[in-house]
Amino acid sequence: MTDTNFQGESDPDIVRLSSADVPEMLELVERTKPGPFLARTIELGSYFGIRRDGVLIAMAGERLHPPGWTRSARCV
Numbered sequence: 001m002t003d004t005n006f007q008g009e010s011d012p013d014i015v016r017l018s019s020a021d022v023p024e025m026l027e028l029v030e031r032t033k034p035g036p037f038l039a040r041t042i043e044l045g046s047y048f049g050i051r052r053d054g055v056l057i058a059m060a061g062e063r064l065h066p067p068g069w070t071r072s073a074r075c076v
Contacts, residue, residue, distance in 0.1 A: 013050050013051075014048050014049070014050055015048065015049055015050075016046065016047070017047040017048060017049045017059060017061070018042075019042060021047075021049065021056070022042055024056045025037070025056065026039065027056070028057070028058075041063070042061070044062060044063050045061055045062025045063065046061055046062055047059055047060070047061030047062070
């Protein structure tokens with residue numbers, strides 16, 4: 001899917017995830033079974049998450065990023 005007219009918005013509930021968040025990201029993947037996500041998957045691109053009461057409940061990010069394109073992934 002492509003979109004040349006996409007306009008994003010800021011959301012204070014969305015935070016950038018880092019390698020420090022990988023254990024919690026792996027727990028979310030185990031609970032939701034969205035597909036392949038391993039400890040080093042975060043190195044493929046930017047990942048963002050939403051926490052409720054300190055628990056990561058959703059995340060999305062880039063799995064591939066060839067020039068001009070982005071392959072996204074999400075886990076809710």
